[in-house]
Amino acid sequence: MIKILIVDDEQSAGRILKVLLEKHIPGDKQIEISNKPTEALSLLETFKPSLVMLDIEMPGMNGFDFMNQASEWDFDVIFTTAYDKYAIKAIRFSALDYLLKPIDIVDLKNAVNRHIVKMQTATASSQQPLVDNLIYNLRQKSQEHFKLALSTNEGVFLYNPQDIVLLEASSNYTKFFFANQKTLIVSKTLKEYEDILLDHQFLRVHKSYLVNKGHVIKVDREGVLELNNKMHIPVSRRRKAEILQWFNQI
Structure with a gap:
């Protein structure tokens, strides 16, 4: 009932x-x-x-x-x-x-x-x-100060978007990588989080990856991103030109 x-x-x-x-x-x-x-x-x-x-x-x-x-x-x-x-x-x-x-x-x-x-x-x-x-x-005057709630089997965690380095798709789950090296797995798709974080400096660089621009330190000629947590993330062919153009403008 x-x-x-x-x-x-x-x-x-x-x-x-x-x-x-x-x-x-x-x-x-x-x-x-x-x-x-x-x-x-x-x-x-x-x-x-x-x-x-x-x-x-x-x-x-x-x-x-x-x-x-x-x-x-x-x-x-x-x-x-x-x-x-x-x-x-x-x-x-x-x-x-x-x-x-x-x-x-x-x-x-x-x-x-x-x-x-x-x-x-x-x-x-x-x-x-x-x-x-x-x-x-x-209560925030701007959505840039919103905190993102991530509900997991371990409980609810709240994060500022700028502390999120990378999101990785895993079937119907999404794995979060944070600046403090912590990771979390949430039972929502990467697409859902792409829509939520669209206005918070995140880039969909690959079908499996959503990257925070603020944590990108290098893009090589092959279109591979180096992040400040030492991870290297491939860029899809169709997004390569766009990503290189963005990085060259900053």
């Missing part, structure tokens, strides 16, 4: 989301809708949802304020929002799920299924560190 709480100040939006969940998400589920964030805070304790689908833009108390005031953190959250580039960037940096309105059915299924898998495999853990990081990121 999945217990889902929908929090959205627009009654029609809440009803539509409930219909979509009932129609497209199989299995037993119990769904409650609240159009008032203050009421929804009480429902966290009485209804005890395992998943909260939370609208961001609400008068009086927005979705982030709601999460900040929640007394319990034993649930997953999926944010729902109209396009808000800065908020979405902060959410993605914090390893949290979101859905854009109008909600796409495939995206909805994928997001809810991720929650179901976590519950079934007993990997569910408190999202408080992720939400705390989201709140921290939203």
Whole structure:
């Protein structure tokens, strides 16, 4: 049994989301809708949802304020929002799920299924560190100060993007290399992180590598990058000219 709480100040939006969940998400589920964030805070304790689908833009108390005031953190959250580039960037940096309105059915299924898998495999853990990081990121005046949350089997780790030297693809996993020589493996694809780090001086130099420009010290004529951690990274043929041009301009 999945217990889902929908929090959205627009009654029609809440009803539509409930219909979509009932129609497209199989299995037993119990769904409650609240159009008032203050009421929804009480429902966290009485209804005890395992998943909260939370609208961001609400008068009086927005979705982030709601999460900040929640007394319990034993649930997953999926944010729902109209396009808000800065908020979405902060959410993605914090390893949290979101859905854009109008909600796409495939995206909805994928997001809810991720929650179901976590519950079934007993990997569910408190999202408080992720939400705390989201709140921290939203308080920053510029996204260059965002911290990237990396959720692993060992726990949640927070890093400044400039401390990341290199990301390496490994099937559906990504291996992170850091300036302090530490490494982490995260169960997300390199493509996902390429999208997240696009505005943070990262270059996709090869299908298997995403490199932080700030840690490149040399590009040889063969198109091999030397990084300041002594690693040597090949550049794909189609990216070689672009990378050489970039390096010659700095």
